[in-house]
Amino acid sequence: MPFAAIGFASVVSLIPGVYLFRMASGLVQIADGSQNTSELLSTIANGTTAAMIALGMSVGLLILKLIIDYLGDQSTKATP
Numbered sequence: 850m851p852f853a854a855i856g857f858a859s860v861v862s863l864i865p866g867v868y869l870f871r872m873a874s875g876l877v878q879i880a881d882g883s884q885n886t887s888e889l890l891s892t893i894a895n896g897t898t899a900a901m902i903a904l905g906m907s908v909g910l911l912i913l914k915l916i917i918d919y920l921g922d923q924s925t926k927a928t929p
Contacts, residue, residue: 861906868899 875892 865899865902865906868895868902872896872899 872892872895875888875895878888879892
């Protein structure tokens with residue numbers, strides 16, 4: 850497997866991971882008794898951002914796979 854494929858896969862997983870770590874840090878700060886509203890909103894925003902990124906990546910990959918499968922089926926049906 851090429852190095853670029855391994856490197857790309859590991860970097861892509863860090864994109865929502867950063868937001869998850871920020872959310873976890875915010876939850877720890879809230880659990881310590883810090884009742885700051887901005888920290889709570891920031892924690893919720895980081896969690897929502899991570900979820901939306903993961904959902905977007907999943908939907909994007911799914912749509913691409915469906916398109917490739919559809920075009921592959923069309924090309925095999927057209928060939929006698």
